[in-house]
Amino acid sequence: MKIVGLTGGIGSGKTTVAKMFSELGVPTYIADxxxxxxxxxxxxxxxxxxxxxxxxxxxxxxxxxxxxxxxxxxxxxxxxxxxxxxxxxxxxxxxxxxxxQQSDYVLKESAILFEHGGDKDCDFTILVTAPEAVRIQRVVDRDQRSKDQVQAIINNQLPDAVKIKKASFVIENTDMEATKNQVFKVHKKLVKASKVS
Known part of the structure; x- marks a missing residue:
């Protein structure tokens, strides 16, 4: 059984994406x-x-x-x-x-997967991304934080540009339908990869 790490910066929508995988029957572990x-x-x-x-x-x-x-x-x-x-x-x-668990692979969602070397324990990794302005607005709306507070959190996290190079798959999460399609494509690839090895 393969371990797939799922991560993304604050406001990227990694929890939403994790839920989409879960709805496809993938056992999902939310580390936080x-x-x-x-x-x-x-x-x-x-x-x-x-x-x-x-x-x-x-x-x-x-x-x-x-x-x-x-x-x-x-x-x-x-x-x-x-x-x-x-x-x-x-x-x-x-x-x-x-x-x-009984499945081809399991998903481990962690906000700090790359920051703490958790990716080394994964067979594959998925990074959820969205433009910074979108991420900030999502968190402002969700947590009632100021834009400066959210920006400070983003500045403390590893930049997406660094994480993209480390990730096996990248899911751009800006449009719900498009995100679902990407999740389904990645899921099919992961099932196939899990059966091969």
Missing amino acids: DEAKALINRSKVIKRKLINLFGDQAYLGNTYNKTFIAQAIFNDKSLLKAMNSIVHPKVASHFIKWKEK
């Missing part, structure tokens, strides 16, 4: 959602995050997202330390999940 669930569920992660950030990391048994977000926004070394706690757990959780 699973990370959030594990942060709340895993006693090991909880203990390590409290050691790193202090007792304010959790309010009772619930992860204190606002407090952590402010802490890591001001200190990149804290973000790196947090990722070193959470990412290995998500990676091992994904392997267990994958073993239960």
